[in-house]
Amino acid sequence: MFQKLQHKPATTLAVVAVVQFMVSLDLSVVNVGLPEIATGLGFSPTGVTWVIHAYALTFGGLLLLGGKASDRYGRKHLLLAGLGLFGLASLAGGFAQDPGQLVAARAAQGIGAAALAPAALALLATTFPSGRERVRAFGVWSAMNAAGGALGVLIGGVLTQYASWRWVMFVNVPMATVAFVLAFGGVADGLPGVRRGRPDVLGALLATGGMTTLVFGVVRTDRHAWGSPTTMITLAIAVVLLAGFVVVERTTRREPLVRLGIFANRAVSGANAYNLLVGAAMASSFYFMSLYLQRVLAVGPALTGVMFLPFALGVVVGSVLAIKLGYLVPAKKLLIGGALLTATGFAWFGQISVGGGFLTDVLGPSIIASIGFGLCLGPLVATATAGVAPDETGTASGLLNSSRQLGASLGLAALGTAAHHHTGATITPTTLNDGYARGLMLCAAVLLVAVVIAATALPRAKRHA
Template identity: 75%
Template sequence: MTNSPDSSNSPAGSNSSNGSGVRPGLTLAVVAVVQFMVSLDLSVVNVGLPQIATGLGFGAAGLTWVIHAYALTFGGLLLLGGKAADRYGRKRVLLLGLALFGLASLAGGFAREPGQLVAARAAQGIGAAMLAPAALALLTATFPAGRARVRAFGVWSAVNAAGGALGVLIGGLLTQYADWRWVMFVNVPMAACALALAWRGITAGGPPARGGRPDVLGALLVTAGMTLLVFGVVRTDRYAWSSPVTLTTLAVALVLLAAFLRVERTTTRDPLVRLGLFANRSVAGANACNLLVGAGIASAFYFMSLYLQHVLGRGPASTGVMFLPLALAVVAGSVLAVKLGYRFAARTLLASGALLTATGLAWFGLIAADGSFTADVLGPSIVVGTGFGLCLGPVVSLATAGVAPHETGTASGLLNSSRQIGASLGLAALGAAAQHRTGHGTTPDALNDGYALGLTLGAALLAAAALIALTVLRRTGRPTARSGNNRSLAPAASD
């Protein structure tokens, strides 16, 4: 046994004190704070977007890059962050990521023009790409099996859900009663708190195993390829899909992504992701589901924020409050997933959660220009939130099942990456579809038609995720406790 969860081979799980320096409770607390902060930042700016556009002079298309800049650098560099965590030590990478995230948030709050805010959001994404996989790898190593793992991932999914959902509420209150800049400043004290907690609460392990040099070229290729892909889709509001500009942009993006795959197969450096990892059906299926779930949920947050403000005429604070039922439902769904995780396989919970979320998004798609919160928002918010909460814990457990200890950081980065890339691609594609439906109309009726289409397409993405969970992921055994001690048996292999 190693002497820290920072070591990739640590099997510590359920013992609160084993004399080896492993402190599962403190590790879980660090991971919870980090995940809440990262999830909060994904949604806290949504309600403030209209005020950000007015304050800094963003255009309609440029405004989406406040979201894309974060999601793309976060998603594109997560694999490199996971690899760095495995190679250089999870605690070290976590601390560096927290410092960068906090400084970038501070810089974003002081931005005076669009380019400065977009650059700060991109820097936030780089910091998040370092700290998120390191934190999740720590959690995976500290709680490797059984009921302790189910509980730990239940806590992780609950704070993940709470951060994402409550971010809209917090963003609305800050925007209306303080200033939009506080949706950036709010991260600074949280990053400082997490940094102090991680510094004291996580014990550095022994020297990590040294591999080859990191595959920086692969990271640059995948990030550039995804950025161009999103850029090409977003720009279809100005250039048609069949225009030379769009076709050229998308073609270059695909060439860059193909080059990334080739580099991963042939590089003499340590690959960003070992492509053989996808031979694990659990890893491949969970990441495919995660990408679709991320696409649907991110788009739903975006469209519903705009629907409440631009169609129903609500203010930022009122909009944030109206997201509270969804936030509470996500937390409730996450808690329910823990309870059901003792009885049902993760595959079953993931498919059920995706289907429930798809049902809620389809219900959202029935929004009306003359609607109301009670008739059009409350019911589907509860359904979507509960379903999404059911998905969070199981997809993490599945994506790291059967992965070698030295690749847990990479697998964790891959999972986070698929969520963020899905969010960015989904928002770009569904946003473009909504824009085409709306045309140049700015009336509540025209905007409502576009938002409703985007939400309906999101439901289709979640239905596809449920289908993948049922057809690609294999059946697994449920966690069981070993009699006579406090340890738990690992779930049956899922690959």
């Protein structure tokens, strides 16, 4: 039976959908639980953000290595290994007894996700190389990607309030188990590994270390001013590590983590720059809105999650529209229109007030922003993998996922710090509201920059079918 399943593209699509939902869910499921996590384990107000950063940075920083490894060792092998590590790390995180243990478990989750996500996306790209089936497959992928991120807030809120914050970690274990079983018996190995050299582990460590140091330096500006020696030294170390990554990629005798020539493909470079900014805006907006509902409007975790449900449904609607419009409208126009619509929603979110409520401050902008976000996802993936050689689809997929996760961490660090500075030292509902409103307006501004990139950097519009 398993042998027959291996040759059904629908089975591969189902497995990839489950995997992407789980990976996306894990980035947002902890958001609503952060206040409870901070209280339960003794995190500081800024330290608790490392529950998010630890996952996003290891995920984003090692995705290129994961993509390269999937090209070399086989997509199915990396998928299964990543699922195993992801499930075990989730279990360990649920039993964490102090901040260090939880942050370490989240980092291990990110490593597992870095192995399985590019392998899954590469399997999807090679299983559905062109035509209407490709549009549909990437539409399903984008819907599950978006639904996992949005529903993660709902699931996290319900689990935090009615069970324990620990269940935001435990919830991944059954999903990882089911995905492992389905993938083991129902997914073909795909293209054989291309063994041109050993993957560049040093490059991966330099990239991850550089991004982590950069985020650390930005987050610490709540204690050390931008011009302080501490901040300047930290940022200088980050620059050195990232410059070292570029040098290693150019000179290594091993298989480079990413062939720098791939960025000569305008679709790849433009889509990843666009994706970095979208990731920064989306992760930050989830963070701000979750805290606004809980800390300004005094809404409980479960109800906060329910209030994010329209966003989740809107993303699915936008993804379905992208499938329908993908047969008629070029991908570039969908990327521009989707980002403009999402920016409009975030600017509306920026009008939140202390005396606001769900109907006046949340529902309308949630619908606008989520539909716009859904319109972006499928065309973005199709654009970023267009014209890439088959043996580099894993690398291209890893690069796309990496830019999203690194954007999420950098965006949260930068925009979160800006919001914190605007809030000031006196913490009241009014000052918190002002800080979150400023952060949401900055999210809208970031997306307008993404619109400019899509309009100018991407190649002439083509339908993403």
